[in-house]
Each structure stands twice: as structure tokens, then as C-alpha cells.
Amino acid sequence: MNKPLEKPITQVTKPITQGCSIHLDEVCLEIEGKQVVNKLSLSTTIKRLGVIGRNGSGKSTLSRLLSGLIETSSGHIEVAGINPFKDRKGALREIGLLFQNPEHQIIFPTVIEEIAFGLRQQGQNKKTAEQNALQVLASFGKEHWQNVHTSALSQGQKHLVCLMAVMAMKPNLIILDEPFAGLDIPTKKQLRRYLDKFSGSLIHISHDPEDLNGYEQLLWLEGGEVAALGRYEEVLPRYLNEMDTLGDSDDISDLAS
Ligand SMILES: Nc1ncnc2c1ncn2[C@@H]1O[C@H](COP(=O)(O)OP(=O)(O)OP(=O)(O)O)[C@@H](O)[C@H]1O
Numbered sequence: 368m369n370k371p372l373e374k375p376i377t378q379v380t381k382p383i384t385q386g387c388s389i390h391l392d393e394v395c396l397e398i399e400g401k402q403v404v405n406k407l408s409l410s411t412t413i414k415r416l417g418v419i420g421r422n423g424s425g426k427s428t429l430s431r432l433l434s435g436l437i438e439t440s441s442g443h444i445e446v447a448g449i450n451p452f453k454d455r456k457g458a459l460r461e462i463g464l465l466f467q468n469p470e471h472q473i474i475f476p477t478v479i480e481e482i483a484f485g486l487r488q489q490g491q492n493k494k495t496a497e498q499n500a501l502q503v504l505a506s507f508g509k510e511h512w513q514n515v516h517t518s519a520l521s522q523g524q525k526h527l528v529c530l531m532a533v534m535a536m537k538p539n540l541i542i543l544d545e546p547f548a549g550l551d552i553p554t555k556k557q558l559r560r561y562l563d564k565f566s567g568s569l570i571h572i573s574h575d576p577e578d579l580n581g582y583e584q585l586l587w588l589e590g591g592e593v594a595a596l597g598r599y600e601e602v603l604p605r606y607l608n609e610m611d612t613l614g615d616s617d618d619i620s621d622l623a624s
Pocket residue numbers: 398399401403420421422423424425426427428429
């Protein structure tokens with residue numbers, strides 16, 4: 368695959384709701400000689416942006432670039448007015464990242480410690496961080512979780528702890544890297560309800576278009592490039608059509624050659 372798609376739209380001039388500003392200018396990332404992200408440019412202030420694309424198209428890499436965990440090889444990234452890689456303090460303040468697997472995120476034995484950790488990172492002292500963490504737990508109706516051992520939580524509960532930990536830091540933008548994968552339908556619906564209440568911006572990576580229902584824009588990545596950026600209703604049918612066509616072919620066998 369990786370054939371050029373229709374002319375990409377990389378500038379959406381009229382966002383429906385104003386959110387966090389995100390600007391990428393000719394961003395490239397090379398890992399071990401492989402061009403993982405290639406001249407990626409986009410500019411948006413949308414509040415709900417879904418990211419779709421095939422396995423290996425660069426979605427998780429984009430989330431790491433946007434949250435400043437990795438540096439570009441070339442090009443420029445600005446999120447909420449800062450360069451997230453260079454301004455780590457600013458990135459901690461502005462951007463939260465939620466991984467698909469909460470096991471990759473949770474490091475503390477109890478829920479309160481886990482939620483307070485990010486606040487300590489932001490400079491709060493232990494007492495204030497724990498008070499604020501407790502407030503967040505209360506706002507989710509989960510005060511009784513404070514001393515619960517994180518290892519005793521179900522997968523869905525772990526996801527919720529990660530979400531509360533991220534929200535406690537009051538970011539302007541939360542990036543979600545397939546947070547619903549492997550969750551049952553009720554847990555997914557509950558987490559979705561919490562996310563819908565978030566007043567900041569969300570960038571949500573998902574293989575399931577249903578997760579992104581109601582999102583204002585979709586970014587479709589292909590081979591580390593923007594295949595399309597536009598309204599959900601415009602981009603999704605094109606994407607699904609392309610995926611159907613690919614599903615009828617056999618490009619997986621290419622991996623063996
Ligand atoms: N640390 C790394 N070393 C080598 N290659 C990498 C590394 N990280 C990512 N890649 C490559 O970059 C490409 C994009 O990977 P990425 O994980 O961003 O894709 P993705 O769209 O999130 O995929 P998926 O939908 O399967 O999660 C892949 O070809 C992957 O093999």
C-alpha cells in the first residue's frame with residue numbers, strides 16, 4: 368500500500384470549537400535509518416481530534432512526539448505554544464498522555480500515591496499533592512479507592528486511575544493512545560463518559576471508529592504522513608473504503624519477503 372491518497376488537507380481553517388493549538392511543520396523522525404514520520408505538517412485548534420491509520424502508520428510515534436517524550440529529527444512542533452520536548456515543565460503542565468496499557472503507566476502501590484505523583488512532578492509538596500489527588504478522587508466519586516492497592520484493580524479500574532492521574536494535572540490537552548483496547552463495552556462506555564466531561568482538548572488514537580464517534584475531526588496517518596485531516600463525516604468513509612479494499616488484498620504477506 369502506501370500509495371499516495373487523495374490530496375491531503377492539512378489546514379482546517381474553521382474549527383467548530385477552539386481548543387489547544389497544535390502546529391506541526393515538516394516534522395520528520397528517523398529511527399534506526401527508517402523514516403517513521405515523514406514531513407508531517409498540520410495545524411489545528413480543534414477540541415476533539417481522532418487519529419486513525421493502519422498498524423505502523425505512526426500514530427503512537429506521533430503521540431510521543433506531541434507529548435515531548437521523543438525529539439524530532441527535523442521540523443518543528445508546537446503544542447499550546449510550547450515545544451514539548453524542549454520545555455519539559457511546560458509539557459507536564461499542558462499535556463497528559465494516556466497509554467493503551469495502564470501497566471505501562473502505573474508505578475505506585477496505592478491509588479492515592481499514583482495520582483499524587485504527577486502533581487509532585489509539577490512541583491506540589493507531598494501534602495498538597497495528596498489533598499489535590501483526594502479531591503480528584505472525590506470528583507469521580509472514588510474517594511474510597513485512595514488506599515486501594517493498584518495491583519488489586521481490574522483493567523478498567525486501572526484505566527480509570529490513569530485517567531484520574533492525568534486529569535489531576537489539569538492539562539490543556541490529553542492524548543489517548545488506544546485507551547479502550549481490550550476493555551469490555553460497559554467499562555468503555557463509562558470511561559468515554561468521563562472523557563466527554565473533560566473540558567480541554569483530546570487527541571484520541573483508535574482503531575475503532577466507534578470510539579471516535581462525535582469527534583469533530585479525524586487525522587488519518589499513512590506511512591508517517593498525513594493522508595487526510597478533515598471532518599469525521601468526510602474522512603471516515605474514505606478511510607473505511609480504503610481499509611476494505613486493502614482487507615481484500617494480501618499485503619500482510621509482504622512482511623515475509
Ligand atoms: N523504537 C523504535 N525502533 C524501531 N522502529 C520503531 C520504533 N518505534 C516505532 N518504530 C516503527 O515506526 C513505525 C510506526 O510505529 P507506531 O508504533 O507509531 O505505529 P502505530 O500507527 O501506532 O501502530 P499500531 O496501530 O500497530 O499501534 C513502525 O513501522 C514501527 O516499527
